[in-house]
Amino acid sequence: MNDATSFGVHRLWKDSFVSALQPGRRGPMKCIDVAGGTGDIALRILDHAREKHYDRETSVSVVDINAQMLKEGFRRFKKTMYHNTAQISFHEANAQELPSEVFPDNTFDLYTIAFGIRNCTSIPSVLKEAHRVLKPGGTFACLEFSRVNNPLLSTLYDQYSFTMIPLLGTILAGDRDSYQYLVESIRKFPPQPEFAKMIRDAGFVTGDHVDGGAWEDLWGGIACVHKGVKL
Numbered sequence: 001m002n003d004a005t006s007f008g009v010h011r012l013w014k015d016s017f018v019s020a021l022q023p024g025r026r027g028p029m030k031c032i033d034v035a036g037g038t039g040d041i042a043l044r045i046l047d048h049a050r051e052k053h054y055d056r057e058t059s060v061s062v063v064d065i066n067a068q069m070l071k072e073g074f075r076r077f078k079k080t081m082y083h084n085t086a087q088i089s090f091h092e093a094n095a096q097e098l099p100s101e102v103f104p105d106n107t108f109d110l111y112t113i114a115f116g117i118r119n120c121t122s123i124p125s126v127l128k129e130a131h132r133v134l135k136p137g138g139t140f141a142c143l144e145f146s147r148v149n150n151p152l153l154s155t156l157y158d159q160y161s162f163t164m165i166p167l168l169g170t171i172l173a174g175d176r177d178s179y180q181y182l183v184e185s186i187r188k189f190p191p192q193p194e195f196a197k198m199i200r201d202a203g204f205v206t207g208d209h210v211d212g213g214a215w216e217d218l219w220g221g222i223a224c225v226h227k228g229v230k231l
């Protein structure tokens with residue numbers, strides 16, 4: 001369904017999100033991918049580390065609140081070389097209160113969350129937890145639908161979103177309401193400068209917007225990558 005509503009573009013966004021993070025470039029990393037049930041980001045992280053940097057020690061803890069999503073991720077990983085290795089693990093937990101016995105303070109080098117933070121009821125709680133589990137110097141990276149700034153693109157995008165996505169939801173998944181919710185939740189998510197401020201308020205350094213510091217718009221802001229570093 002993601003493929004149908006985005007014409008597969010979410011895959012390209014995920015590819016560029018992960019390759020820009022360059023996992024494994026400076027040696028093995030401990031990563032946590034939150035709201036990562038499908039395993040899409042975790043798999044890209046491990047593949048990038050292995051293929052580009054010959055790194056077989058980078059690991060990813062995949063966290064999701066939904067056991068079914070985790071099952072799906074686990075099933076996909078079963079077909080990969082990472083299955084049954086220390087490089088991958090799956091955990092059912094809420095991004096807003098990660099269990100500290102499993103995820104102690106200052107544990108991870110990289111925290112990723114893709115198309116997940118929008119679904120969480122408290123964004124500040126998610127960011128606070130991200131800050132807690134990252135090591136000093138660790139990176140927070142978020143890929144999320146965002147705000148389109150160009151008026152023409154914004155009008156076209158609105159028309160597509162409010163008519164086509166719920167229609168595709170009805171036809172392909174028999175579930176108009178979930179896809180209507182998807183469109184509405186995207187509109188409710190804070191615009192880029194506001195979200196960057198929330199990341200800073202959680203204690204991260206985000207850099208300047210100019211030069212790809214605080215965020216990077218993808219496709220005119222249909223999606224956006226935000227990054228922050230824990231000092």
Ligand SMILES: C[S@@+](CC[C@H](N)C(=O)[O-])C[C@H]1O[C@@H](n2cnc3c(N)ncnc32)[C@H](O)[C@@H]1O
Pocket residue numbers: 034035036037038039040041063064065066069093094095096113114115116119120121
């Ligand atoms: C649209 S999916 C994205 C999955 C994956 N990151 C990807 O990009 O393919 C959103 C995910 O967020 C998870 N989620 C929603 N609220 C959550 C929360 N509070 N804590 C952890 N995961 C959550 C859902 O279960 C779902 O798997």
